[in-house]
Amino acid sequence: MVRARRQREGARAAARFAAEPAHASRGTSVLSLACLCALALVVAPPLLGAAGWPYADALRWLLHSVCHQLPERSFHLLGEPLAVCHRCTGLYLGFALGVAAWPLLPALSARLAARPRCIVLFAVPLAIDWLIGNSAGSRFATGMVAAFPVGLLPLLALNQHGSRRLPPDHPDYKQGASQQ
Template sequence: MRNTVADDRSGVYNSVYARGEMRKRSYRVLVFCLAIAFIWLAAIVSPPVLASLGSHPAAAGVFSFFGWMCHQIPERSFHFAGEQLGVCSRCFGVYFGLLVGFAVYPLWRNIENIEPLPRLWLFASIVPLGIDFALTFFGIWENTHFSRFVTGLILGAACATYI
């Protein structure tokens, strides 16, 4: 009989300990994701900052790094201090959305909740971006920096909640 009580107590202890460890690990992952998203955004904004400080070779190097993942069309990109950011406005929205999503996630949902969210919401977050793209592609309307940024932001924030 004593062994049963001891086993029950150690099981409860292990369960509480495991939950505490899971909480710590979850917050570490969240802080890591926030840090990476912040550093990534800082890198995206750095070409105009570096250029304004006179470091044009460094600005060109960072800008060319982002060229492999974004078209970088000047007319579709935000500019700061007369220089283009490292990515277009839609990509900037996606990356900014990731940062916002990581920051807001613990306020929206318990970080210990490991139940997967319905995939429908992830696919639904693509719809505004698809509509914005399609309307421009078919010549119905010309999207703007704002519409590209916002549709990217929606997708990025949604993606952050699934990571």
């Protein structure tokens, strides 16, 4: 019975993803733009430094409170380290890819939306990688794996927000209201 209910919820979530892109499209665009800005901030310091911009290190300093920024644990571009470490680069990229990819994977996103606690499982490889020996590639990959499903959550929040704003004559109006 629980399984049937979950499947129904998943199907409804998939239908909302497919049928209501307009409600969340503006929010999704803003979210995608924010992700691109964050990624740009990560790669900007080495690029701007190579171009001779004197404040590239100040730009790198902006992210010092959310990452250790150790050069030996960061990817390098043009001989200079990125603004965040391997793992954080993976996290940011994974989240951005998640935001971009989940709307294209309605069936998979519906399954995950029906069992949101499973998102925690995606962080298990990161935790194991952190506890045992790791490499640049493993740190980056586990970061991406951990953040990719998290990209679904703001999309679901935007989707709920969109459902709230449906006009009363919309076929999904009651459905949207009952979700809250």
